[in-house]
Amino acid sequence: xxxxxxxxxxxxxxxxxxxxxxxxxxxxxxxxxxxxxxxxxxxxxxxxxxxxxxxxxxxxxxxxxxxxxxxxxxxxxxxxxxxxxxxxxxxxxxxxxxxxxxxxxxxxxxxxxxxxxxxxxxxxxxxxxxxxxxxxxxxxxxxxxxxxxxxxxxxxxxxxxxxxxxxxxxxxxxxxxxxxxxxxxxxxxxxxxxxxxxxxxxxxxxxx
Amino acid sequence: xxxxxxxxxxxxxxxxxxxxxxxxxxxxxxxxxxxxxxxxxxxxxxxxxxxxxxxxxxxxxxxxxxxxxxxxxxxxxxxxxxxxxxxxxxxxxxxxxxxxxxxxxxxxxxxxxxxxxxxxxxxxxxxxxxxxxxxxxxxxxxxxxxxxxxxxxxxxxxxxxxxxxxxxxxxxxxxxxxxxxxxxxxxxxxxxxxxxxxxxxxxxxxxxxxxxxxxxxxxxxxxxxxxxxxxxxxxxxxxxxxxxxxxxxxxxxxxxxxxxxxxxxxxxxxxxxxxxxxxxxxxxxxxxxxxxxxxxxxxxxxxxxxxxxxxxxxxxxxxxxxxxxxxxxxxxxxxxxxxxxxxxxxxxxxxxxxxxxxxxxxxxxxxxxxxxxxxxxxxxxxxxxxxxxxxxxxxxxxxxxxxxxxxxxxxxxxxxxxxxxxxxxxxxxxxxxxxxxxxxxxxxxxxxxxxxxxxxxxxxxxxxxxxxxxxxxxxxxxxxxxxxxxxxxxxxxxxxxxxxxxxxxxxxxxxxxxxxxxxxxxxxxxxxxx
Numbered sequence: 001x002x003x004x005x006x007x008x009x010x011x012x013x014x015x016x017x018x019x020x021x022x023x024x025x026x027x028x029x030x031x032x033x034x035x036x037x038x039x040x041x042x043x044x045x046x047x048x049x050x051x052x053x054x055x056x057x058x059x060x061x062x063x064x065x066x067x068x069x070x071x072x073x074x075x076x077x078x079x080x081x082x083x084x085x086x087x088x089x090x091x092x093x094x095x096x097x098x099x100x101x102x103x104x105x106x107x108x109x110x111x112x113x114x115x116x117x118x119x120x121x122x123x124x125x126x127x128x129x130x131x132x133x134x135x136x137x138x139x140x141x142x143x144x145x146x147x148x149x150x151x152x153x154x155x156x157x158x159x160x161x162x163x164x165x166x167x168x169x170x171x172x173x174x175x176x177x178x179x180x181x182x183x184x185x186x187x188x189x190x191x192x193x194x195x196x197x198x199x200x201x202x203x204x205x206x207x208x
Numbered sequence: 209x210x211x212x213x214x215x216x217x218x219x220x221x222x223x224x225x226x227x228x229x230x231x232x233x234x235x236x237x238x239x240x241x242x243x244x245x246x247x248x249x250x251x252x253x254x255x256x257x258x259x260x261x262x263x264x265x266x267x268x269x270x271x272x273x274x275x276x277x278x279x280x281x282x283x284x285x286x287x288x289x290x291x292x293x294x295x296x297x298x299x300x301x302x303x304x305x306x307x308x309x310x311x312x313x314x315x316x317x318x319x320x321x322x323x324x325x326x327x328x329x330x331x332x333x334x335x336x337x338x339x340x341x342x343x344x345x346x347x348x349x350x351x352x353x354x355x356x357x358x359x360x361x362x363x364x365x366x367x368x369x370x371x372x373x374x375x376x377x378x379x380x381x382x383x384x385x386x387x388x389x390x391x392x393x394x395x396x397x398x399x400x401x402x403x404x405x406x407x408x409x410x411x412x413x414x415x416x417x418x419x420x421x422x423x424x425x426x427x428x429x430x431x432x433x434x435x436x437x438x439x440x441x442x443x444x445x446x447x448x449x450x451x452x453x454x455x456x457x458x459x460x461x462x463x464x465x466x467x468x469x470x471x472x473x474x475x476x477x478x479x480x481x482x483x484x485x486x487x488x489x490x491x492x493x494x495x496x497x498x499x500x501x502x503x504x505x506x507x508x509x510x511x512x513x514x515x516x517x518x519x520x521x522x523x524x525x526x527x528x529x530x531x532x533x534x535x536x537x538x539x540x541x542x543x544x545x546x547x548x549x550x551x552x553x554x555x556x557x558x559x560x561x562x563x564x565x566x567x568x569x570x571x572x573x574x575x576x577x578x579x580x581x582x583x584x585x586x587x588x589x590x591x592x593x594x595x596x597x598x599x600x601x602x603x604x605x606x607x608x609x610x611x612x613x614x615x616x617x618x619x620x621x622x623x624x625x626x627x628x629x630x631x632x633x634x635x636x637x638x639x640x641x642x643x644x645x646x647x648x649x650x651x652x653x654x655x656x657x658x659x660x661x662x663x664x665x666x667x668x669x670x671x672x673x674x675x676x677x678x679x680x681x682x683x684x685x686x687x688x689x690x691x692x693x694x695x696x697x698x699x700x701x702x703x704x705x706x707x708x709x710x711x712x713x714x715x716x717x718x719x720x721x722x723x724x725x726x727x728x729x730x731x732x733x734x735x736x737x738x
Binding site: 007010011014015018021022025026029030032033036037039040041042043046047048049050051052053054055058061062065066068069072073075076077079080083084100140141142144146148149151152153154155157158159160162163164175177178179180181182183184185186187 | 270271274342343344348350351356357440441442443444445478479480481482483484485486487509510511512515516519520523524526527530531533534537538540541542543544545546547555558559562563566567569570573574575576578579581582583647648650651652653654655657
């Protein structure tokens with residue numbers, strides 16, 4: 001059982017549902033369009049059909065589409081509830097401050113913080129396998145905190161705080177970037193995530 | 209017998225065109241304007257693709273790159289696809305409903321002037337200190353305020369967007385009045401042709417959502433000059449909500465008329481009446497109603513809107529979209545299909561817009577959108593919808609109606625070459641973007657890590673293949689107008705009233721009208737004669 005906030009796992013499960021619906025729909029429509037184009041090309045001696053509607057077929061088709069919507073929306077809502085949930089009692093809080101064009105990550109309650117900008121992007125150290133609550137605020141314009149490997153991003157606002165919970169399942173190094181266009185050096189407003197074992201992380205934290 | 213002068217002598221030359229109250233001239237001029245802006249936006253896109261052909265900075269600076277994508281996006285949305293959709297409506301709607309002209313032609317003309325002035329204002333940004341606007345086509349606040357986007361380029365952009373959208377709004381009003389009040393005797397709403405139906409729902413969307421953008425742009429300029437409106441708590445999120453209240457309906461304004469063009473072309477080149485007309489018109493109304501309630505699906509990752517509501521309404525768009533495909537494909541099934549260029553572009557539209565639509569369903573799911581929004585996946589999604597969808601639909605319309613507008617045929621061989629180049633080019637350019645976005649490449653970046661190089665090279669090649677297709681199109685127009693192959697009144701055996709009159713139509717469109725007993729009056733005549 002994956003952790004409630006294992007966003008990568010949640011994304012993979014829901015994406016595979018949508019991927020299948022997409023591929024099957026595309027295959028069916030492509031096949032029908034090409035079939036119609038080949039089968040009903042103009043040939044001598046054949047008159048086009050005079051039929052102008054097929055209401056029953058259309059109604060059944062609409063109901064099938066409605067069924068697809070129910071399946072997709074159900075999957076989306078249940079997944080989103082898990083992804084958006086912030087468990088009570090999560091110990092580790094990281095305060096994210098975004099600014100033109102860099103990031104400050106502060107480990108709440110420890111006085112430790114790392115900061116970096118577009119010239120020297122910062123590294124966000126995290127303990128792997130442990131839920132972490134992020135609390136974000138921007139100092140100027142709207143930015144967006146995105147770690148593609150975790151399949152998650154959340155905007156950082158100047159006028160309000162946004163919060164979310166993430167768990168990095170596996171130790172490793174991951175790329176992070178600002179995803180909301182924020183001006184001249186938006187391209188270079190990157191960061192790096194280093195997830196390591198709890199012991200290693202605590203050692204790193206103590207060394208700061 | 210005495211003859212009566214029905215109209216005053218028309219002024220000649222440029223004034224005759226720029227001051228004309230003939231809806232056909234206004235529509236054609238507006239199409240000409242959008243073509244110029246299309247070529248400009250296209251050149252900007254090629255500059256961007258050239259810059260992105262390798263990691264690192266090659267040909268432009270970071271600031272220039274930001275100006276380029278801002279102008280490319282703004283140009284295509286405000287100055288190309290939206291006014292183009294309305295221009296085709298201005299030309300065709302009166303002809304399709306058997307009217308002698310458009311309602312309030314001077315207002316329609318004013319809309320054209322405002323649109324042209326707006327376009328000039330946006331591009332003038334390149335001539336002022338600090339360059340053109342560089343905060344993206346939706347200019348999020350406070351990025352677009354005076355402190356973060358200094359210089360007059362941003363002010364010119366706001367002014368230009370305001371003028372262009374004001375022009376579009378006015379024209380939407382005149383089109384609505386035309387459809388509601390100027391239909392020929394016998395042309396009930398249930399007999400209005402499919403293209404005009406799509407225009408009707410389009411202008412309904414425009415007159416309800418565009419004024420919100422006008423207010424938002426005025427407030428944005430006020431904020432730049434004096435501060436206040438969008439500062440403080442909820443200011444930035446209020447800006448985004450207001451912007452997308454315009455910004456999503458406009459996506460459908462840039463889509464519906466092109467569905468209508470494809471519907472007409474497929475009907476004519478399948479040699480039969482448009483299939484499922486009632487379901488199609490009902491689905492258009494449902495489509496329009498729903499699309500007014502999906503705007504904040506652009507804001508799933510903001511953490512500040514009710515994601516579930518907007519996800520639900522957005523996913524529900526599957527039903528009307530599916531019914532439209534049902535009607536168009538149903539017209540092909542049982543038809544006698546001629547593979548003209550217009551038909552090929554229609555089929556291309558059906559196949560490639562589908563990719564835009566299906567990826568749209570994916571990003572309508574917030575947990576998926578958290579990852580994919582503002583990435584290249586998103587760029588691929590809306591280019592499949594707007595370029596491979598809407599513009600393919602437009603080209604289907606051009607090849608179908610060009611003989612009506614000019615009296616001469618376009619070259620089919622060049623048209624098919626153009627289709628092949630654009631079909632291949634669009635897929636080579638936009639499909640890799642789906643992969644890049646999924647893998648983590650953000651949109652609006654001037655360079656990227658070297659792991660993304662290979663697919664970016666492929667995209668750049670694809671971009672130039674599309675450009676070649678555009679060049680073939682321009683060549684086709686010039687050649688066809690110079691070495692004229694007369695078309696006659698109804699070369700493709702089309703169903704609508706526009707094919708009843710001469711090519712090109714006279715100043716007041718019709719000298720006579722056939723009886724109108726369905727949405728395909730010319731096919732009714734065919735049956736009578738049989």
